[in-house]
Every structure is written in structure tokens, then in C-alpha cells.
Amino acid sequence: MLISCLLGIFVVTSSQTIFTSADCTISSYPPDRRVQGSNLAVKARILDKTETSAELWIQHIYKGGEKLAILTALPEHLAFQDISDRHVQLNVSLEGDCPILKPTNKDQVYIFLLERKSGRLFIEPNPGSIIPFSEDLERKILKQLGWSNWSEWGQCSASCAGGEQYRQRHCRSTECKGSYSEVRYCNMFPCQGLQDLLNLNKEQYFKPSRRFFKSIPGKSKGIHFKLSSYLLYPMKEAFETPFPREFSLFINFKVYSNSKGILLSLTNPEDKENYLSLEFLQGDSESGAQLQMVQATQAGQKKIGIPITVPLNEWSYLAISVDANDKMKFYYNCKWVTTLTSRLNIHKENIGTTNETRKLQVGEHPDVAIGYLFQGDIEQILVSEYPEDVSELCSLPKPYIPKSKETKDEKQKPVDNTNRFEDQEEGSGYSGQSDEEYEGSGSEPSHNSDQILLEWSSWSTCSASCGPHATQTRISRCQDSARMMECIQSGMERRVIRSCQLAPCPSSPFESSHITSEDMENFRNKFKPTEIETSTNKEHIMKKKLWGM
Known part of the structure; x- marks a missing residue:
């Protein structure tokens, strides 16, 4: 198994093979009930296929997340959510007769019903083990698994520079796998x-x-x-x-x-x-x-x-x-x-x-x-x-971590391994990633046809010539290749920002004459009336002191 990290997106390629062992024709049994009765059900897109094999991109795990997490090294807390940004991929063998998979469209998303035998994954031997995906079907599946529908996303906390929004659902059965609430970044543009x-x-x-x-x-x-x-x-x-x-x-x-x-x-x-x-x-x-x-x-x-x-x-x-x-x-x-x-x-x-x-x-x-x-x-x-x-309008949702699990002084943040806002400059809304994070991702892409080709622009000039708020940006673009659409869909075309770390701007000549509270107190003490000063000559005496008369 090969695990690598590219721009904060985990690419997990598993050597596990799925073998078709039975007819894949659609069953008359309702598809949401078929998912409920399965041991392992995933939503996946077919990235590539030949007459004997295909490569699946796992989008979501409905059942058996713990088992698939072990096979793919996927963190267990992400096992029951949208993981399309993590590139969890499985090589699928098309051995045997599978009339549903052979004519499939690469842009189509399917639900695969799987089972594990002797350390390997198989498509279930029952008819209808490969189901065309739809949003309506997913709602029915989640209902069968005990979940209510998700609430609407709340209003974004910021109109630009990065905010957060939340949604909730509740479990209608004795036990549900997954999170009760989710958070996502929103309005991340400058x-x-x-x-x-x-x-x-x-x-x-x-x-x-x-x-x-x-x-x-x-x-x-x-x-x-x-x-x-x-x-x-x-x-x-x-x-x-x-x-x-x-x-x-x-x-x-x-x-x-x-x-x-x-x-x-x-x-x-x-x-x-x-x-x-x-x-x-x-x-x-x-x-x-x-x-x-x-x-x-x-x-x-x-x-x-x-x-x-x-x-x-x-x-x-x-x-x-x-x-x-x-x-x-x-x-x-x-x-x-x-x-x-x-x-x-x-x-x-x-x-x-x-x-x-x-x-x-x-x-x-x-x-x-x-x-x-x-x-x-x-x-x-x-x-x-x-x-x-x-x-940058919104990101994929992540499980919301209750504040009870945080320290009092720690700001609540969602689980997000893309580090979009890590070390950002205050108010910028971009990720302030260091040069080390971009090492190996420069403008000279690899020419291996099996890899995603990504090109980065040069860093822009700093937004200011001095001061702590000066920043510079650069942009990534997906290059023409067999996997360009996959690259774009993964959100790998993005803008990032970093601090220029410039010296402070020279002090203004007027800054030294700024009147502070200490100056005002000294002024009052200097012109405080003496015991022999009367209310009638007080103003005259203060004027003489002020002008040196």
C-alpha cells in the first residue's frame, strides 16, 4: 500500500483487489434496503477501466467504515463522511461477467456493495451489487441507516476572507454510524x-x-x-x-x-x-x-x-x-x-x-x-x-468537534487535513503555508501520465513594501493530462497566500508627538494651581506659565 501527501490532500492507493463473483444485474429488491442489508457499502466514481480492471475513487462510506479504514489506512473518524477530497482509491478486477460495470460512464457515480473474504474484498454475490447513484437514493439510504435528513446549512459567519457554517441531523435508531453535526469553510475568497x-x-x-x-x-x-x-x-x-x-x-x-x-x-x-x-x-x-x-x-x-x-x-x-x-x-x-x-x-x-x-x-x-x-x-x-x-465558495463538510473536547482558550476548528487556514495571516482568509509545504510542487510538473500534473505560478510581489500585513500569493493550475478533470474536481486549483515577513515600516515623524494619558497627567500637574492662587487670577497665571510669560 502506498500513501503520499500532495498539497494537503491524502492520496491513498490500495493494492486490495475487488473480484466480481456473481451476476451484477439490478435486483427488484429496493436499492436502499440492499445497502442496509450489506456489510460494506461505498459510493465511488470509476476513474479508469480496461476489459479486466478498473480504478475506483471512493467518495463516501455508508457501511463497514471500520473495515475499510483498516484496509486503506483511512483515519477512523473520517470513515463515515464525504471523503472525495482524499483520493481513497481501490483497484477493481473485472474478472467474471459483470454486465453493469462494463458499459459504465467514468463521470457516473455508483454505489458498490462489497464483502470481505480471506483478507480480500469481493462484490456481493447477490444481484444488484452495483447501483447508479442519485441524491434522492442517498437520502433514502441514510434514512434506512437510522439518520434523519441534514438540516440546511446555517449562514456563513463571514462574507469574505473565510467563515464557517454548520448543519445538524439526529439518529432515529438505537445506533448510527457517523457524525451528528458537520462544519465547513465558506466564502474563502479575498x-x-x-x-x-x-x-x-x-x-x-x-x-x-x-x-x-x-x-x-x-x-x-x-x-x-x-x-x-x-x-x-x-x-x-x-x-x-x-x-x-x-x-x-x-x-x-x-x-x-x-x-x-x-x-x-x-x-x-x-x-x-x-x-x-x-x-x-x-x-x-x-x-x-x-x-x-x-x-x-x-x-x-x-x-x-x-x-x-x-x-x-x-x-x-x-x-x-x-x-x-x-x-x-x-x-x-x-x-x-x-x-x-x-x-x-x-x-x-x-x-x-x-x-x-x-x-x-x-x-x-x-x-x-x-x-x-x-x-x-x-x-x-x-x-x-x-x-x-x-x-472557494465552500469546502467539503467535516465532522464538528464539540467544544467540550477542547481547552477553554483553544478556538474551535473543524477537522480539516487540507490546512486551508493553518498559520494564516489575520484577516487574510488564505492559508499561510510555508515554502517547505510546496517543495516538489513547483512549475515543472512530472511527465508520468499516471500522475496528476499540477503547475504553480511564481509568487506575486508583496502587497506592501514594509510592515507585518504584507502578503504575496500564487496560484495552482491543473495541467492537460488524462487526470486533469480529476485534478480540477479535487479542488487542487487554488490560490494560497503567505506573509512576506518584512521589516516594520519606519515610524511617522508625527508619532513621537502623539499625546498619551501620561502626557496629559504631567500637563495637569504642571499647571495645578498653588494655594495662593485664587479663582480670579488662576486662568491668568496658567496662561503665563504656558507661554513662558
Whole structure:
């Protein structure tokens, strides 16, 4: 077994092999009941496969976590939670006839039912041992295992520079495996260059009027939108700063009805036919809402389908970035979804669909529309001028450690082996990792095709020429390889910060003349009236002493 650590993410590659020993056809027995009756059940993604083998990336362990922890050297406290960021991998042998696994999609997630014999893992001999995963199925599985549904995530404790949010659940049976509460980092992007598109103070921006808008219960910020209410304002007038050419967009929202509403639209005021819009598609109310990004120009229109289904009446966390090369990344609920380039199908009415490269731009000062024909809640819409911050909206959840297990002076922190905030500079929101932590992760990637290729930029110049608060940053990017998507999905593209450790800034010449409480006391003693001074000549005597008369 080989265990290594790359940028705080544990890569655990096990030599254990899973052998198929029976038919894998789907059983008529309900899949959630099959998981409940199994000894070891995991959620996994197929990273690679051949005719005889496949490599699984374990995402979550539902049952048998203690056994799998022993086999993979996974810390036991992480055995029953989302571990997709830890790269726990198992090599799977496809010996025998398994009609379900052979045609599987690498992007599809499955639930595997396993059993252990003679120190090895086998797929259960019962039919239906490989089950296509869905969020609804996972909720049913957790219910079968005794858990209630998770509560909604609470409000993030910070709007930028890094905060925390929590959620809870309770056990409905005599014993449940896993944690009762979880915590995750949120809004980890820097405050510098951040624009809050909901932070408006003029009545005319609220359509038809401000009285149509309500606050969100349980939230200190955000807006509840009705079908008849929306926001409309010129960017230049509202913020006096241009909309960035490269950006990350962070939106927390909850949709109540399945409509064709617009979540956000940016329109070039000088050319109304040039706009960029994030829209809902009419869909099945049971499956949830669908999202697409639409860019329109005078030459035509291009639509970018976002491969997610937004559940109704649940909070969703969406992050989108556009870089200088018009590469777009989409993250949903803290996980990478897809990466697209600017070469997309554009529909022109006169010549049909063509393949062209178009710039994603709407001018520096677009008109902004939010919530048009949208019914639901929007907690935040933030724009960062750094596209590499797209993965910083939220992290994967970790078990919450009760404060009773800490010392009184120790600040409560979640279990997080990525060390995102360890040794950070106060208020920075980035991890202040030292050079030693990056040793071997420089800009010269390995050329082994089986490895993840990661490239780091050079450190930026310090944000100041002196003082303890000067910092510098650098960015990691996943390189083109067979495992590039795996690299992106793992959140390995990130921005990190460190202190420049510069000398203190020179003292100001005015600092020595600052009046302290000691100076004031000396002043009072110097001009304290003597016994022979009367109330009538007291002021005259003090003036003479003050001016040396």
C-alpha cells in the first residue's frame, strides 16, 4: 500500500483487489434496503477501466467504515463522511461477467456493495451489487441507516476572507454510524476586489418598489423574490467600478417554483442585444430546475447547459468563473461540475448552428438584472476579479468537534487535513503555508501520465513594501493530462497566500508627538494651581506659565 501527501490532500492507493463473483444485474429488491442489508457499502466514481480492471475513487462510506479504514489506512473518524477530497482509491478486477460495470460512464457515480473474504474484498454475490447513484437514493439510504435528513446549512459567519457554517441531523435508531453535526469553510475568497451585487441603497433599483421585497427568515442578509419583483440597475451608477473581464461569480439561492426565471443578467447598455444571462429552464417539478448560461450578440446566441439539477425548496451554492481564455468552470454545492471552453455552438437564424469562438463580455459597466420572473430566495451574489477563486465558495463538510473536547482558550476548528487556514495571516482568509509545504510542487510538473500534473505560478510581489500585513500569493493550475478533470474536481486549483515577513515600516515623524494619558497627567500637574492662587487670577497665571510669560 502506498500513501503520499500532495498539497494537503491524502492520496491513498490500495493494492486490495475487488473480484466480481456473481451476476451484477439490478435486483427488484429496493436499492436502499440492499445497502442496509450489506456489510460494506461505498459510493465511488470509476476513474479508469480496461476489459479486466478498473480504478475506483471512493467518495463516501455508508457501511463497514471500520473495515475499510483498516484496509486503506483511512483515519477512523473520517470513515463515515464525504471523503472525495482524499483520493481513497481501490483497484477493481473485472474478472467474471459483470454486465453493469462494463458499459459504465467514468463521470457516473455508483454505489458498490462489497464483502470481505480471506483478507480480500469481493462484490456481493447477490444481484444488484452495483447501483447508479442519485441524491434522492442517498437520502433514502441514510434514512434506512437510522439518520434523519441534514438540516440546511446555517449562514456563513463571514462574507469574505473565510467563515464557517454548520448543519445538524439526529439518529432515529438505537445506533448510527457517523457524525451528528458537520462544519465547513465558506466564502474563502479575498475581500479585495469583491463586489456584492445585492448591496443596494437606492429605491429606484427595486422593481416595482421596495415594499415588494422581504427579508429571508433566519438570514441576516439576502432577499426574498416574488414573481412580480426584481432588481434592475446600472453597474456604473450603483458601484462606480467596472465589472471585471475575468471573474468568479458566487450565488447562494433557493428556488421555490419551477419557472423560466432569470437568476442574473448582465446587458451592455450601449448594445442591448449583447448580454450574458443565467436562466432557469422549464422542467419537471419533481426532478427540480435546470440552469443554462446564455450569451447573445448581434451575430447570434450561444447557450451553455449547466449539468446540474437544482432541487426545489433547498439552498444551492453555485460558483462560476470565466478566465482570460474564456475557459469557464462550474462548481455546485462545493464540488466541481464541469469545465468548458469558449468554442461553443452559436445559433444564427440565417445560417443555422455554427462553431465559433466568441468572447464572453458585456462591457465594463453592464446593466444588472436579478430575479426577473424568479420566485425564491437569494442570499448573496458576489463577484470576484479572480477567476481562480471559483472553488472557494465552500469546502467539503467535516465532522464538528464539540467544544467540550477542547481547552477553554483553544478556538474551535473543524477537522480539516487540507490546512486551508493553518498559520494564516489575520484577516487574510488564505492559508499561510510555508515554502517547505510546496517543495516538489513547483512549475515543472512530472511527465508520468499516471500522475496528476499540477503547475504553480511564481509568487506575486508583496502587497506592501514594509510592515507585518504584507502578503504575496500564487496560484495552482491543473495541467492537460488524462487526470486533469480529476485534478480540477479535487479542488487542487487554488490560490494560497503567505506573509512576506518584512521589516516594520519606519515610524511617522508625527508619532513621537502623539499625546498619551501620561502626557496629559504631567500637563495637569504642571499647571495645578498653588494655594495662593485664587479663582480670579488662576486662568491668568496658567496662561503665563504656558507661554513662558
